[in-house]
Amino acid sequence: MSALTDCPILTIDGPSGSGKGTISRAVSLKVGWHLLDSGALYRLVALAGARAGLPADDPSAHAQLAAAMDVRFGADAAGNERVLLDGEDVGREIRSETAGQGASRVAAWPEVRAALLKRQRAFARPPGLVADGRDMGTVVFPEALLKIFLTASAEERALRRHKQLKDKGSDVSLAGLSREIAERDLRDETRQVAPLKAAPDACVIDSTGIGVGAVVQRVLELGVTRRLWTRERI
Numbered sequence: 595m596s597a598l599t600d601c602p603i604l605t606i607d608g609p610s611g612s613g614k615g616t617i618s619r620a621v622s623l624k625v626g627w628h629l630l631d632s633g634a635l636y637r638l639v640a641l642a643g644a645r646a647g648l649p650a651d652d653p654s655a656h657a658q659l660a661a662a663m664d665v666r667f668g669a670d671a672a673g674n675e676r677v678l679l680d681g682e683d684v685g686r687e688i689r690s691e692t693a694g695q696g697a698s699r700v701a702a703w704p705e706v707r708a709a710l711l712k713r714q715r716a717f718a719r720p721p722g723l724v725a726d727g728r729d730m731g732t733v734v735f736p737e738a739l740l741k742i743f744l745t746a747s748a749e750e751r752a753l754r755r756h757k758q759l760k761d762k763g764s765d766v767s768l769a770g771l772s773r774e775i776a777e778r779d780l781r782d783e784t785r786q787v788a789p790l791k792a793a794p795d796a797c798v799i800d801s802t803g804i805g806v807g808a809v810v811q812r813v814l815e816l817g818v819t820r821r822l823w824t825r826e827r828i
């Protein structure tokens with residue numbers, strides 16, 4: 595259990611395109627735990643800020659918005675993800691690489707990170723939480739029972755994101771996307787507060803050349819060894 599939350603937590607951190615979202619969703623569905631997609635919160639802050647016409651260089655105005663914005667996560671009847679901002683489904687809009695860049699800019703501000711901390715911790719509810727992000731194991735849930743740091747080669751991460759965006763109907767160039775991802779990762783790794791890095795006690799999984807199913811299985815096995823769930827569950 596985490597002393598912070600009184601609820602078992604699995605954190606999955608890593609750079610863009612490492613497959614955190616896909617793996618976190620699959621594991622949470624398999625074991626019936628709740629899911630926190632913390633990147634979506636940063637994407638929503640950037641979107642809500644742009645919609646409200648906030649100056650792009652005003653951290654405290656964005657932090658106020660981060661604390662107050664009306665956000666709900668869910669799924670439609672077909673199981674597709676829904677992210678509601680002020681009641682409007684913005685699930686598609688926040689997934690673009692432009693939205694990712696906006697998120698990475700607001701995520702570098704300590705005020706915004708502090709404003710989202712409580713919101714993120716509130717996702718921890720029984721029977722357990724799978725938390726996906728950049729600082730889940732280092733800052734938000736330091737007492738998580740199992741911490742994964744998921745990586746893959748830069749080429750493979752760009753290819754995965756490219757396929758993901760194309761499947762969603764976005765026509766982006768692979769070269770441009772690779773540049774944007776490299777820029778975003780550099781900003782995430784070098785910011786002053788909660789930079790992207792593996793927690794000292796994280797299990798590092800390099801998923802280069804490994805399929806989703808095998809990575810999910812590896813995480814599920816690690817969960818058994820840490821007694822997060824029993825072998826019969828997986």
Ligand code: C5P
Nearest residue numbers: 632633634636697698701727728729782
């Ligand atoms: O994971 P995703 O690509 O949706 O995250 C978008 C951006 O949000 C990241 O590039 C990062 O700057 C920021 N982020 C963060 N901390 C998290 C999750 C996301 O700084 N826990």
